[in-house]
Amino acid sequence: MLSHLKHKNLVSFIGFCDEKDEKIIINKHESHESLEKYLKGSVLTWLQRLQIFVGIAQALNYIHYDAERNISVIHRNIKSSKVLLDDNWEPKLSGFELAMRNTSERRHRLLLAEVIGTIGYMDPVRIGYQRTY
Template sequence: MASITITKFVHLQIPLEKVLEATNNFHHDNIIGHGGFGPAYKGQLLRSGELMKIAVLRLDRKHGEGDIEFWTEITVLSDLKHPNLVSIVGFCDEKDEKIIITTYEARGSLKEHLNSSNLTWTQRLKICVGVARALSYLHYDEGRGYGVVHLNINSSTILLDKNWEAKLSGFKVSIKQPVNRMDQVVLSEPIGTIGYMDPTIEKTKGVTNKSDIYSFGVVLFEILCGREAYMKNEANRFLARLAKYHYENKTLNDIIHPDLRNQTSLLSLVKYSKVAYSCLKEERTHRPDTNSIVKKLEKALELQLRRENLVRPIF
């Protein structure tokens, strides 16, 4: 991998001393999160004469993550450019340190805001549309010749910028596939986060782009219900199972975040919950593709905005 580093990624290399300077020697006050990869820090880096805010992911060897994940993330992020994907600033591979530097997203992860009363239904819909567009770009972008199966879609890898725009991150286990083979099974161990994992991985011994769709369906219900996908000490630990049960019994209202009940346009909610439910279908072939998910979520947002314009007082 060293030779590839020197040639293809030389423009992304950032010296360790600059990273230490940017994060105040990885000061614990600058920690903004802990992922499977290791701790993430915020910092400020001087680029082209301007101070920019950055997020610094520092590989923690104790977590058993390694070089493959590190290089996968760099390779994928350096190739991809989309308004709803996190942007790579650079990386550092020096003195036993492996560090990935991306743009800093001011609002942190979606997970931190799931239960927030301040995050309106309209904002939540816009976040969903953003993630769906990012997924559509990963799976089907014509200009690339290959698709990317993310395999790590969850409310922690969806970051939010200061305007609440979604930025998808966390590409360390993603897989590249020729575009015409996106729906073919890639042999794989069960990869992902508990509560979001495609249940058919065990059966088929592998993943497809429809594995991302399942995980995204779980996120859609997290956003609607204001709770996490997996809650260890709850009777209904797994949100996917709970959401499917209530959807099928037409009692979804019982688990929707209480603050959202009065905000949602009924038509918007029907459209949204239908697409969320279809993402969780047991059979992969019955799950929708990302392009149709984008259209349906955009429609749910449009119906919501139409209602808001009707109910907003006019002075």
């Protein structure tokens, strides 16, 4: 799935390994590692934080709504450790292990049968019960 997605704010897909019970996605290494490392300190200015936020929003808009593709992608595990930062502090969304494809015809109506993600980052309403979106 990631090999079909091309956006400046998505991690660069290099390859994958699929052997026995091991499934590994290989991405480009980003020099500043994850956003999680920088949120608590004062390394990032408010302007940098805003630019990172905008980059993440652009990446999500692209995977959810890009009109040129017949599919949309639901990430299902957005959190600061899944946002990598490059040399210029540009955010790169990663962590597509739990992602799900959805056709554009069903984009506005989707039944998610199971709750997947990291509890602390999930919509509290979704944790309690399944719902049609």
